[in-house]
Amino acid sequence: MSTFATPPIDPMRITFETRVTAPMSPSGPVLTRRMSDLKGLFADTSEWERSLAEDRVVYEVASTPVPEIEGELPQSITTIHPGTVAGEFHMTKGHMHTRPRGEIYLGLSGVGGLLLFDGNRPEWIPMEPGVIGYIPPGWAHRSVNTGDEPYRFLAVYPGDSGHDYDWVLRNGMGYRVFSGPAGTDLRPF
Ligand code: S6P
Numbered sequence: 346m347s348t349f350a351t352p353p354i355d356p357m358r359i360t361f362e363t364r365v366t367a368p369m370s371p372s373g374p375v376l377t378r379r380m381s382d383l384k385g386l387f388a389d390t391s392e393w394e395r396s397l398a399e400d401r402v403v404y405e406v407a408s409t410p411v412p413e414i415e416g417e418l419p420q421s422i423t424t425i426h427p428g429t430v431a432g433e434f435h436m437t438k439g440h441m442h443t444r445p446r447g448e449i450y451l452g453l454s455g456v457g458g459l460l461l462f463d464g465n466r467p468e469w470i471p472m473e474p475g476v477i478g479y480i481p482p483g484w485a486h487r488s489v490n491t492g493d494e495p496y497r498f499l500a501v502y503p504g505d506s507g508h509d510y511d512w513v514l515r516n517g518m519g520y521r522v523f524s525g526p527a528g529t530d531l532r533p534f
Pocket residue numbers: 406421423437438439440448486487488500502506508
């Protein structure tokens with residue numbers, strides 16, 4: 346695995362599998378988030394603590410070598426594995442960009458949702474292959490796998506966006522996303 350390239354970087358052709366969990370090519374950093382990395386996020390703390398015995402991988406983020414610096418447009422593919430914690434779907438940590446920067450997500454495989462929160466209003470965008478979810482500046486964002494196969498999406502974001510994870514721990518995301526009898530169940534909190 347290579348790391349972020351040192352700028353200035355050359356134009357490049359990037360390939361990836363739309364339906365298979367595989368690194369992008371050329372590949373950059375790959376981040377793996379396990380259940381133990383998601384402390385304080387799931388509603389049922391006891392069930393989350395029990396899950397630590399296994400400490401399963403919840404999601405992976407595979408990047409290209411494009412660096413996270415001003416002017417560049419890094420990309421990554423996130424794969425969220427299916428599952429729940431006491432009925433609450435597997436999800437990313439969620440973050441607010443530290444600068445007012447937008448971002449786009451493109452659904453590649455599986456089904457899920459993009460949960461957005463500006464501190465007052467939550468929004469939910471159902472995601473599937475071919476759907477673009479737009480994240481305006483000033484909206485925290487989290488992705489959720491609402492299906493029974495891996496949910497994968499491509500993210501493209503300004504390189505100087507920054508990631509504030511504490512914002513989500515302080516403010517929440519407006520909704521929690523559970524598996525309900527009628528499908529996806531958004532519960533305000
Ligand atoms: C980066 C972009 C995504 C997420 C990834 C994991 O701005 O939004 O690449 O980093 O989906 O989510 P999180 O909340 O753990 O960074």
